[in-house]
Amino acid sequence: MQQRRDMPAEVSPINFHITSKKVLIAFAANVLIALFIVAINPQSSFIISLIYSQCIGFSIAASTVLATRSCKTAKLISQVFLIIAAILIGGVVGITLGGIATGLILQQLAPVVSGDVKIKNYLFNMLYALFFGSILSYIFISHQKMSDEKIRRLELEKNAIIKEIKLLQSQMEPHFLFNTLSTILSLIDPDPGKAKRMLESFTTFLRSSLVTSRNETIMLSQEMDIIKNYLDIFTIRMGSRLRYAIDIPDSLLGFQIPPLLIQPLVENAVKHGLEPSVNGGALLIQGSREADTVRVSVADSGMGINETSPGNGIGLENIKRRLSLLYGERGRLFFEENRPSGVKVVMEIPYETNTRDTRRR
Amino acid sequence: MRQIRAILADDEEALRSFLKKKLLAVWPDVVVCGEAQDGNAALRLINAERPDVAFLDIKMPGLSGLEVAQKADWKCPIVFITAHNKYAVEAFENEAVDYLLKPVSQDRLERTVKRLKERLAASSPLPDLSAILEKVSRSLKQPSSYLQWVKARHRDGIRLIPAADIYYFKSTDKYTTVRTREGEFLIRKTIKELEEELDPEQFWRVHRAAIVNARAIHVVNHSLSGGYTVKFMDIQDCLTVSRAFSHLFQQM
Numbered sequence: 001m002q003q004r005r006d007m008p009a010e011v012s013p014i015n016f017h018i019t020s021k022k023v024l025i026a027f028a029a030n031v032l033i034a035l036f037i038v039a040i041n042p043q044s045s046f047i048i049s050l051i052y053s054q055c056i057g058f059s060i061a062a063s064t065v066l067a068t069r070s071c072k073t074a075k076l077i078s079q080v081f082l083i084i085a086a087i088l089i090g091g092v093v094g095i096t097l098g099g100i101a102t103g104l105i106l107q108q109l110a111p112v113v114s115g116d117v118k119i120k121n122y123l124f125n126m127l128y129a130l131f132f133g134s135i136l137s138y139i140f141i142s143h144q145k146m147s148d149e150k151i152r153r154l155e156l157e158k159n160a161i162i163k164e165i166k167l168l169q170s171q172m173e174p175h176f177l178f179n180t181l182s183t184i185l186s187l188i189d190p191d192p193g194k195a196k197r198m199l200e201s202f203t204t205f206l207r208s209s210l211v212t213s214r215n216e217t218i219m220l221s222q223e224m225d226i227i228k229n230y231l232d233i234f235t236i237r238m239g240s241r242l243r244y245a246i247d248i249p250d251s252l253l254g255f256q257i258p259p260l261l262i263q264p265l266v267e268n269a270v271k272h273g274l275e276p277s278v279n280g281g282a283l284l285i286q287g288s289r290e291a292d293t294v295r296v297s298v299a300d301s302g303m304g305i306n307e308t309s310p311g312n313g314i315g316l317e318n319i320k321r322r323l324s325l326l327y328g329e330r331g332r333l334f335f336e337e338n339r340p341s342g343v344k345v346v347m348e349i350p351y352e353t354n355t356r357d358t359r360r361r
Numbered sequence: 362m363r364q365i366r367a368i369l370a371d372d373e374e375a376l377r378s379f380l381k382k383k384l385l386a387v388w389p390d391v392v393v394c395g396e397a398q399d400g401n402a403a404l405r406l407i408n409a410e411r412p413d414v415a416f417l418d419i420k421m422p423g424l425s426g427l428e429v430a431q432k433a434d435w436k437c438p439i440v441f442i443t444a445h446n447k448y449a450v451e452a453f454e455n456e457a458v459d460y461l462l463k464p465v466s467q468d469r470l471e472r473t474v475k476r477l478k479e480r481l482a483a484s485s486p487l488p489d490l491s492a493i494l495e496k497v498s499r500s501l502k503q504p505s506s507y508l509q510w511v512k513a514r515h516r517d518g519i520r521l522i523p524a525a526d527i528y529y530f531k532s533t534d535k536y537t538t539v540r541t542r543e544g545e546f547l548i549r550k551t552i553k554e555l556e557e558e559l560d561p562e563q564f565w566r567v568h569r570a571a572i573v574n575a576r577a578i579h580v581v582n583h584s585l586s587g588g589y590t591v592k593f594m595d596i597q598d599c600l601t602v603s604r605a606f607s608h609l610f611q612q613m
Contacts, residue, residue, distance in 0.1 A: 174444070280422075307508050339518075
């Protein structure tokens with residue numbers, strides 16, 4: 001899978017949200033600008049400067065908001081031009097509005113000035129508008145982008161947590177949970193030793209799936225321990241109807257895999273292959289390595305699959321997606337008929353991605 | 362006091378003896394006249410023993426408790442047992458069907474027994490549960506009459522290919538080629554047979570000799586001759602839609 005990288009010229013589109021806090025900040029900034037103008041230009045009136053700065057400030061704000069909303073561009077250069085144009089237009093509109101407002105409100109106060117002074121004032125106002133407008137727009141936009149970035153990050157974190165919860169939920173399928181508790185409860189009086197063993201397996205299973213599901217990868221031996229505990233629970237529940245064996249060569253015990261990648265295959269085999277079968281059957285989990293491929297198979301001698309058996313379960317769909325995300329073409333999952341009965345599901349993953357690649361992700 | 366004859370069916374021995382013990386404690390008149398550990402045995406037991414009441418676990422190997430109740434010739438009040446089946450529990454609540462949740466609590470069992478006693482004392486005709494059982498039973502199985510798996514000979518074994526993983530079927534001489542992400546497999550079923558067995562919502566016949574999985578289609582292009590060609594996600598293959606089937610894509 002190709003990772004798309006953000007080129008420097010490509011930035012996220014500007015996405016302005018108007019909040020009362022921002023309006024207040026803009027108002028305060030305009031007051032400060034008016035004060036600043038009066039400070040450097042003592043003969044100008046504060047009231048007039050304030051009216052102008054409010055008109056210009058909010059016009060620029062409005063035109064930048066309108067511009068960014070109507071034109072969602074992801075190119076940095078277009079964004080810069082868009083904002084400059086918005087500031088210019090906002091400035092012109094603001095000065096005009098300021099002129100009208102001061103004329104209306106402060107008819108008596110408005111000093112009579114000559115045409116030359118008017119043009120000079122206009123140019124000064126425009127200069128102030130451009131200067132402060134650019135600074136404030138820059139601050140507002142970068143602040144907005146920062147919070148957008150934060151939202152995106154939170155969104156990613158949320159998704160990761162949801163994924164983890166889903167994974168756990170699939171482990172703690174209610175049917176499995178209540179059936180196990182029910183069996184434990186029924187064993188407490190007649191066979192406390194068995195009840196204790198089952199409770200221990202159950203606790204270990206829950207704890208190890210909880211802890212390991214937070215890791216990026218775990219050792220194959222850890223995954224097999226989870227599976228062993230899971231199957232021990234079923235051995236007590238199903239009695240002689242379930243036999244199982246795990247055969248993983250020592251050389252593969254330290255092999256790193258994402259957690260709970262194989263357990264759902266076992267769960268599936270028990271749920272669809274062995275539990276519904278009157279006589280039950282056997283489960284064999286085998287690992288092997290051929291050149292640069294690790295192969296793990298889960299074979300059951302249960303019900304088998306006929307042509308109209310329910311298709312891929314949700315759990316297996318999930319595994320297929322994880323395999324393809326992690327290993328691309330080289331992660332495979334396929335089903336075979338087991339001999340003399342049942343189903344064998346085979347998972348293949350590349351050997352060399354081990355420890356280096358999978359951990360880094 | 363007359364004796365109440367009951368049968369218990371659950372695939373777990375521990376659960377059966379637990380329920381038996383509890384049941385005898387709250388209802389001393391009960392005699393458990395038989396126990397079954399799978400659906401088929403439960404069905405035989407009901408018909409042979411003709412009990413006054415039957416406790417049936419829903420999820421059993423062989424037949425489900427619901428199927429046992431449907432198929433039994435002998436009709437008696439039935440208490441279903443389930444660990445967790447939201448659908449069944451809701452349906453049972455609505456239809457006043459007796460049921461117990463695992464793990465079975467003393468309190469709940471007492472209430473169920475009370476109701477059973479009333480039912481037996483009144484000796485009113487049993488309510489007809491066939492409709493509700495049929496409904497819940499169907500929900501358990503989600504049977505599909507369509508082809509979900511394709512079996513293909515591969516090396517010295519038989520591959521089971523989920524229909525959802527198949528891009529298309531194409532006939533080649535005596536065989537039909539099945540294309541998956543992994544490659545091509547050969548099966549003996551003809552395109553005509555496949556068309557009849559596959560879900561027509563998902564699998565479309567686009568050619569005398571080809572069926573495509575509509576969910577795997579990436580793009581459909583107009584060809585110069587006025588027909589269409591179909592391309593798939595992740596693979597390069599391209600199939601022609603023959604004139605007779607081009608109506609499938611006309612709205613696209």
